[in-house]
Amino acid sequence: xxxxxxxxxxxxxxxxxxxxxxxxxxxxxxxxxxxxxxxxxxxxxxxxxxxxxxxxxxxxxxxxxxxxxxxxxxxxxxxxxxxxxxxxxxxxxxxxxxxxxxxxxxxxxxxxxxxxxxxxxxxxxxxxxxxxxxxxxxxxxxxxxxxxxxxxxxxxxxxxxxxxxxxxxxxxxxxxxxxxxxxxxxxxxxxxxxxxxxxxxxxxxxxxxxxxxxxxxxxxxxxxxxxxxxxxxxxxxxxxxxxxxxxxxxxxxxxxxxxxxxxxxxxxxxxxxxxxxxxxxxxxxxxxxxxxxxxxxxxxxxxxxxxxxxxxxxxxxxxxxxxxxxxxxxxxxxxxxxxxx
Amino acid sequence: xxxxxxxxxxxxxxxxxxxxxxxxxxxxxxxxxxxxxxxxxxxxxxxxxxxxxxxxxxxxxxxxxxxxxxxxxxxxxxxxxxxxxxxxxxxxxxxxxxxxxxxxxxxxxxxxxxxxxxxxxxxxxxxxxxxxxxxxxxxxxxxxxxxxxxxxxxxxxxxxxxxxxxxxxxxxxxxxxxxxxxxxxxxxxxxxxxxxxxxxxxxxxxxxxxxxxxxxxxxxxxxxxxxxxxxxxxxxxxxxxxxxxxxxxxxxxxxxxxxxxxxxxxxxxxxxxxxxxxxxxxxxxxxxxxxxxxxxxxxxxxxxxxxxxxxxxxxxxxxxxxxxxxxxxxxxxxxxxxxxxxxxxxxxxxxxxx
Numbered sequence: 001x002x003x004x005x006x007x008x009x010x011x012x013x014x015x016x017x018x019x020x021x022x023x024x025x026x027x028x029x030x031x032x033x034x035x036x037x038x039x040x041x042x043x044x045x046x047x048x049x050x051x052x053x054x055x056x057x058x059x060x061x062x063x064x065x066x067x068x069x070x071x072x073x074x075x076x077x078x079x080x081x082x083x084x085x086x087x088x089x090x091x092x093x094x095x096x097x098x099x100x101x102x103x104x105x106x107x108x109x110x111x112x113x114x115x116x117x118x119x120x121x122x123x124x125x126x127x128x129x130x131x132x133x134x135x136x137x138x139x140x141x142x143x144x145x146x147x148x149x150x151x152x153x154x155x156x157x158x159x160x161x162x163x164x165x166x167x168x169x170x171x172x173x174x175x176x177x178x179x180x181x182x183x184x185x186x187x188x189x190x191x192x193x194x195x196x197x198x199x200x201x202x203x204x205x206x207x208x209x210x211x212x213x214x215x216x217x218x219x220x221x222x223x224x225x226x227x228x229x230x231x232x233x234x235x236x237x238x239x240x241x242x243x244x245x246x247x248x249x250x251x252x253x254x255x256x257x258x259x260x261x262x263x264x265x266x267x268x269x270x271x272x273x274x275x276x277x278x279x280x281x282x283x284x285x286x287x288x289x290x291x292x293x294x295x296x297x298x299x300x301x302x303x304x305x306x307x308x309x310x311x312x313x314x315x316x317x318x319x320x321x322x323x324x325x326x327x328x329x330x331x332x333x334x335x336x337x338x339x340x341x
Numbered sequence: 342x343x344x345x346x347x348x349x350x351x352x353x354x355x356x357x358x359x360x361x362x363x364x365x366x367x368x369x370x371x372x373x374x375x376x377x378x379x380x381x382x383x384x385x386x387x388x389x390x391x392x393x394x395x396x397x398x399x400x401x402x403x404x405x406x407x408x409x410x411x412x413x414x415x416x417x418x419x420x421x422x423x424x425x426x427x428x429x430x431x432x433x434x435x436x437x438x439x440x441x442x443x444x445x446x447x448x449x450x451x452x453x454x455x456x457x458x459x460x461x462x463x464x465x466x467x468x469x470x471x472x473x474x475x476x477x478x479x480x481x482x483x484x485x486x487x488x489x490x491x492x493x494x495x496x497x498x499x500x501x502x503x504x505x506x507x508x509x510x511x512x513x514x515x516x517x518x519x520x521x522x523x524x525x526x527x528x529x530x531x532x533x534x535x536x537x538x539x540x541x542x543x544x545x546x547x548x549x550x551x552x553x554x555x556x557x558x559x560x561x562x563x564x565x566x567x568x569x570x571x572x573x574x575x576x577x578x579x580x581x582x583x584x585x586x587x588x589x590x591x592x593x594x595x596x597x598x599x600x601x602x603x604x605x606x607x608x609x610x611x612x613x614x615x616x617x618x619x620x621x622x623x624x625x626x627x628x629x630x631x632x633x634x635x636x637x638x639x640x641x642x643x644x645x646x647x648x649x650x651x652x653x654x655x656x657x658x659x660x661x662x663x664x665x666x667x668x669x670x671x672x673x674x675x676x677x678x679x680x681x682x683x684x685x686x687x688x689x690x691x692x693x694x695x
Contacts, residue, residue: 034590058589058615065612066586121602122545180436181395181556181637182600185580186543196584197545199612312571313551313581 011281018294022075025301029071033308035062065200073198073206074304075297077259078269080210082296084252085270086277086289087217090228091248092153095278098271099256101157102249103164105267107136108260110167113174113187122197125190126205126261132167133257137249139163152231152242156249192316193264195304202262209258213251217289220248224285266317268325269296275332373502376486376495377468383481384455387503391454391480393437396487396640399632400460402428403512403641403674404496405505410434410452416631422683423631425676437474446478454480458499460640461487462555487639489558493517496641515673516644520562523651526658527564536654538565539593539618540635546596546603546613547583554578555639560597563650568593585612592617595654596624599633601695625653628690631675645670649691664688 031042037059045059055061084099092101100106111132115125137160144152144159171191178184217224223244226234231241256270277292303324307315370382390408392398401409406425411434421429434452435444437459449457457474459467463486475482483502485495493513500509538560542548550556552567556579560567568591569583589612596618598604604626613619627634627649632642634649648666651659667687671677679687689695 034584034587036590055611055615058592061612061615062586062589066584066589070584116544119544119600119602121606125544179637181633181639182542185548189543189548189582194582196582197547199585199610308584313569313583313587316582 011287014281014291015294018291018298022294022298022301025298025305026071026075029074029301029305030063030067032305033062033067035059037062069200069203070195070198070304071301072203073195073262074301076203076206076210077195077263077266078273078296078298078300079293080213080255080259080296081266081270081300082273082277082292083214083217083289084256085296086274086285086292087224087248087252088270089274089278090224090285090288091245092157093228093230095275096271097157098267099252100164100267100270102140102160102253103136103167104133104253104256105260105265106164106167106171108133108257109191109265110136110171110174112190112261112264113171113178116183116186116190117174117178119183123201126202130209130257130261133260134253136163136167137253137257141246141249152245156245189316190264191318193266193318193321194307194314194316195263196307196314198262206258206262210255213253213255213258216247216251220244221285221289224248224289225283228283228285264318266300266321268321268329269300272325272329272332273299276328279332373481373483373498375471375483375498376463376491377471377484379468379471379484381475381481381483383483383502387455389452389454389456390503391434391437391449391452391457393457393459393482394461395436395638397458397460397485399638399640399642400485400495400499401458404500404508405503406676408503410454420631423671423675423677423679423687428676437470446474449480450478456480456503457482458485458502459483460485460495460499461638463487487555489555489562489639489643492641492644493520512641512674516641519644519647523563523647523659526651526655530564530655530658532566536565536595536623537568537591537593538595538597538654539568539588539591541596541598541603541607541624542580542600544600544602546598546600546607547585547588548580549583550580550636551578554580556580556636558639559635559643559646559650563647563654565595565650565654588613588616594618594621594623597627597635597650598624599627599629599635599637601626604693604695623653624693626690626693626695628687628695630687630690634691641674644674663691 041059045063049064081099088097088099088101089095108129111128112125115128140159140163144156147155175187178187223239226237226239227244234241273296274292277288277295281287281291303317303320307317307320370384373381373383375381388408389410390401391410392401395413398413406428409431411432413434413436415433416424416429437444457480463484467484471482471484485499493516496513497509500506540549540557549569552570557567594617607613607624618624629637634646648661649663652661668679668684671679
């Protein structure tokens, strides 16, 4: 009894620790960067901002139009990808599943590349990415529901792999057709993921979609535990697995597409973070979801700080997350996995 | 004799004839040393030349358009009026080098070129590609250094190889004269009086070429200083992504771009509002028809950009008559007599009204 209380208390401390880490990272990211500023300059800049005065110095622009939006975007992206990953891993009862499994990233990449190919403005490129990400998953769902008589979750994953490969092929075709001196580098940079070009508007366009997507996930967090038992058990416990899966997939897809459309394709976060969170707090989705989101936010911000500071130019996030994520993942596999119960 | 045997005999005769023809072809060959130091044997008379990529195609179009086998990609509708009529519809051949190989070697052979030319970076990758393709197809393949400073030499080397020496000399002289004119105009300028230039690429302007990359050479050649300078000489020189904060720190006083999306957005974008170049209206849009004025691709097309940029960078020292110079350049290099409407469109474009 005493032992159980101790465990509960230590689990309760984890979110607090993560929040403290995030606060520290946010402060660090806000005050460091290529633009040198003294503490007093920072103070007066923050003072001006709080008093509602318009940006008058370059530092104001740097702080409130460049650094803060980027920090928020990193937090939102990390939390969203981790939440989506946790949902997908629970739904498919497989720790090797990432938010890309149903083709949302492949679709978004294709949409963005098409926008770049047509030389559209940035906002339209993001819109294309968002719409194509959602559209791809919708297509996957339609294909999967047309194929009956198999394990539904398995068919869904297979359809995702197939449609994702198709989107990848279309993307390759676009790359070949694109101008190699102009559009091809832009497509490549987009596909590697970066928060370098984030502007305040991007945060405001992605945030509502992420919040809307999180609502059903939060409301259904208890039923997620039931879903991870498998369809038959879930049905026996009075849950309609088909409907629930559809709602959760829609929600997870919405938040993934929203962040991918502003940040580009960033792998590994949605795969590794929920996994680590499960190792730390166990498979109970009620506890897993907030832990994964906080971890994802902290991890993404940390990665972005490294991306800014590693060289004089920007390092793509997709490269860094893989460099750090892959060894961690191998270690996790070697250390043995924990079950779902 | 059965019918089959007769067919076989005919086939054998045909094969022998073909073999004799192939052996007879390089009757009077010459040897050319390309920029990679490769000794390449080429036929005495070169009538058809396959361009490995867009830079080589432009070089060929300028020197001897009648010898081209085609364009790496078909010209876009907006580029066509600036290409001489008889060459607008040459077949599309694909790219042999650069990023992504889209040439079918059979099609290359079908085009029956006497020579393959690549114009651009010279390194071991391209060298080995040239060797492989040459060995596989039996068509001589020369690799020419595409560096800006090398333009006159490249024009002369290729002109000699394909038998248009006079044309090569004429164009090389034009380029040398321009280089000399600019060197003279730039003499004695302190670094602090030179514009600090950022080349914005991509729809959000956050891609750029590092100092020393082939994509931004024109900035330095025209007397500017590229602000994207990593300092460290060992780092990779190419196209990179930068953050808005880095642009704000670098605070360039001049921005050049060819991206219309970026050019239209930059004036009202709060992130760029504090940049000196934007505050002082010194963001310049380079025309890109039929080829880019400052890059895209990095080939001889940049020479007209070099007429244009010094006047923007140093208005007190260079006052080129851009209208007249454009007309002359397009006539001399691109074989087109621009009518007033087409010329106006280019000049307006270079004034930021595409």
